[in-house]
Amino acid sequence: MRIHDPYALEFEYIQQMMLWMLFSRSPSHIVQLGLGAASLTKFCYKHYPRSKITAVELNPAVIEICRSEFYLPQDDKRLSVIVMDAMDYVTNKANHSRVDILQVDLYDAQAEKPALDSPEFYQACSECLSPEGMMTVNLFCDAPDHSKNIESMEQSFEAVAWLTEVHDSNIVAIAFKKSPSINFEKLYERAALLEQQLKLPASTWVDGLVQWMHGP
Secondary structure, three states, X not given: OEOOEOOOOOOHHHHHOOHHHHOOOOXXXXXXXXXXXXXXXXHHHHHOXXXXXXXXXXXXXXXXXXXXXXXXXXXXXXXXXXXXXXXXXXXXXXXXXXXXXXXXXXOOOOOOOOOOOOHHHHHHHHHHEEEEEEEEEEEEOOHHHHHHHHHHHHOOOOEEEEOOOEOOOEEEEEEEOXXXXXXXXXXXXXXXXXXXXXXXXXXXXHHHHHHHXXXX
């Protein structure tokens, strides 16, 4: 985080977690599983003032340090940061069909692989989403686990895509509850607008989707 711009997204893989912005302009409810340094939560809170933002974090010390050192705002009528296991959140039927965007970045202290990556977890994530909902996931793990996670997602989502690897094994995937109709010309137009408004390299995301669609 830059002290003079604490709401900006600095790392490429964190920026890529906003890949869903190419397809959705005004989500009602954005949920973050795994608070980290609160970068994504803060960014969504700032740039989506009409959205409800929920962050789910298992460790209360993480929330405390994000508020004391990383400029995470206090809860208000839009922002809710809750202490809870992510699996408990997504399996709670009270949360099903109520989330438009789900951002998943779950790691333990060793950060060797995602803390939750089972087919049951991704099925519960899908059940949390609204009919047009999307999930982005940071897959920071070795190659075999990349495939394992993608295959698990494909069991519960109509379409799953992913960008090329960045930052030593970080791969960001996007999963669609309902398969989108992709028009790359319109996606590049949308990316250009995001680059102008938010200074994010959104055209490279579309490049990545083109590469994914056409294969190696």
